[in-house]
Every structure is written in structure tokens, then in C-alpha cells.
Amino acid sequence: AQSVTQLDSHVSVSEGTPVLLRCNYSSSYSPSLFWYVQHPNKGLQLLLKYTSAATLVKGINGFEAEFKKSETSFHLTKPSAHMSDAAEYFCVVLYNQGGKLIFGQGTELSVKP
Amino acid sequence: ETGVTQTPRHLVMGMTNKKSLKCEQHLGHNAMYWYKQSAKKPLELMFVYNFKEQTENNSVPSRFSPECPNSSHLFLHLHTLQPEDSALYLCASSHYTEAFFGQGTRLTVV
Numbered sequence: 001a002q003s004v005t006q007l008d009s010h011v012s013v014s015e016g017t018p019v020l021l022r023c024n025y026s027s028s029y030s031p032s033l034f035w036y037v038q039h040p041n042k043g044l045q046l047l048l049k050y051t052s053a054a055t056l057v058k059g060i061n062g063f064e065a066e067f068k069k070s071e072t073s074f075h076l077t078k079p080s081a082h083m084s085d086a087a088e089y090f091c092v093v094l095y096n097q098g099g100k101l102i103f104g105q106g107t108e109l110s111v112k113p
Numbered sequence: 114e115t116g117v118t119q120t121p122r123h124l125v126m127g128m129t130n131k132k133s134l135k136c137e138q139h140l141g142h143n144a145m146y147w148y149k150q151s152a153k154k155p156l157e158l159m160f161v162y163n164f165k166e167q168t169e170n171n172s173v174p175s176r177f178s179p180e181c182p183n184s185s186h187l188f189l190h191l192h193t194l195q196p197e198d199s200a201l202y203l204c205a206s207s208h209y210t211e212a213f214f215g216q217g218t219r220l221t222v223v
Binding site for chain 2: 043105
């Protein structure tokens with residue numbers, strides 16, 4: 001079955017330190033992968049997406065993600081966390097066969113001063 | 114602005130009311146989705162439509178009734194809801210490598 005797993009339900013970092021949010025997906029030919037952020041009581045905002053071009057994808061607000069096919073992973077990183085990064089982050093995979101859009105469970109990022 | 118528009122943005126309804134949520138996209142996408150996001154719970158996929166045909170129904174109670182009259186519009190008809198149905202309802206559309214989400218409808222059942 002097609003699935004997306006976010007390995008951490010909650011991540012806590014200090015301001016100015018690196019962020020790593022992990023995402024693994026079940027293997028499929030040419031999936032498209034996305035990271036979205038959701039601030040409290042807000043809708044989803046697209047951070048970045050991978051669609052079979054460069055494996056290192058740069059997004060907004062200094063976030064990056066690397067597509068690793070051999071590991072079926074798409075981890076999200078940021079070199080230096082900011083207080084405004086505190087939010088819920090979702091890894092989403094679009095399986096092109098059958099048009100299925102699947103969410104990970106979400107990772108809540110807390111940023112301490 | 115993502116290209117997927119949901120209306121209304123907020124809705125308060127009584128348990129005996131009937132209301133509908135609307136989702137609209139003119140992106141040429143062939144798949145459309147309804148998700149439910151309750152407080153402190155993972156996002157739940159409710160329904161999927163591909164080329165106007167329902168391809169997935171994740172054991173959603175019959176008080177939620179989807180309708181996809183054409184590839185640009187998706188509705189979620191609501192009747193006799195329960196307070197636990199209060200949530201953010203998100204619509205999405207996708208096509209090949211693209212996927213976009215609406216801003217959601219915040220539903221409160223009183």
C-alpha cells in the first residue's frame with residue numbers, strides 16, 4: 001500500500017540551530033513529493049516540491065529537502081531555525097498512478113529561544 | 114492564492130441543518146480530494162475523485178455526501194452532523210506532478 005511516514009511527531013530545537021524533519025515514503029515510480037507548513041489556525045503553505053528534476057530542492061524561508069531514491073526519503077532541513085518556523089509540517093506524496101495524494105502524519109516543530 | 118478556492122471559509126451549523134462546502138479549481142487538474150483535519154489528529158483523507166468519478170471513500174459516514182459535477186468543482190454536502198464533525202475541511206486538486214490545496218473551510222457544529 002502507498003504510504004508516507006514522518007518519523008517524528010514532535011521536534012524541538014533552539015533558535016539558530018539546524019532543523020531536520022524526516023519523511024519516508026513507499027516506493028513508486030516517479031512520485032512527486034512536497035513539504036507543506038501549517039501555522040496555527042491557518043491553511044497549508046507550500047514550502048517546496050520535488051518533481052524529478054534536481055534531487056536537492058530549495059524552498060521558501062531557507063528550507064531545503066533532498067530526494068534520495070535509494071532510501072525512499074525526502075527529509076526537510078534548515079541550517080538555522082527561527083522562532084517563526086514553529087508550526088506543523090507535512091510531507092505529502094503524489095503517486096501519479098491513480099492520482100493519489102497522501103499525507104504524512106505531521107511533525108510539530110517547536111523553536112526555543 | 115493557490116488556484117484552489119474553497120467557500121465558505123468559516124461555517125457554523127446546527128446538528129439539524131443542511132449545508133454544502135464548495136471547492137473550485139480551474140487549473141485543469143483531473144483529481145480532486147476532500148480531507149478532514151481535526152484538532153490534534155492527523156489529516157484524514159475522505160474522498161477522491163478522478164475525472165469526476167469517485168475512486169476512494171475512506172469509510173466516511175453517510176452524513177457527508179460528496180458531489181463532483183465536473184472536473185472543476187467538488188462539493189461536500191453536510192446533513193445531521195455531530196459536534197465531533199467540527200474540523201477544518203481541506204480540498205485539494207492534482208494532475209501528474211502538481212498538487213494544490215485550498216485554504217480550507219473551518220466548520221463548527223453546534
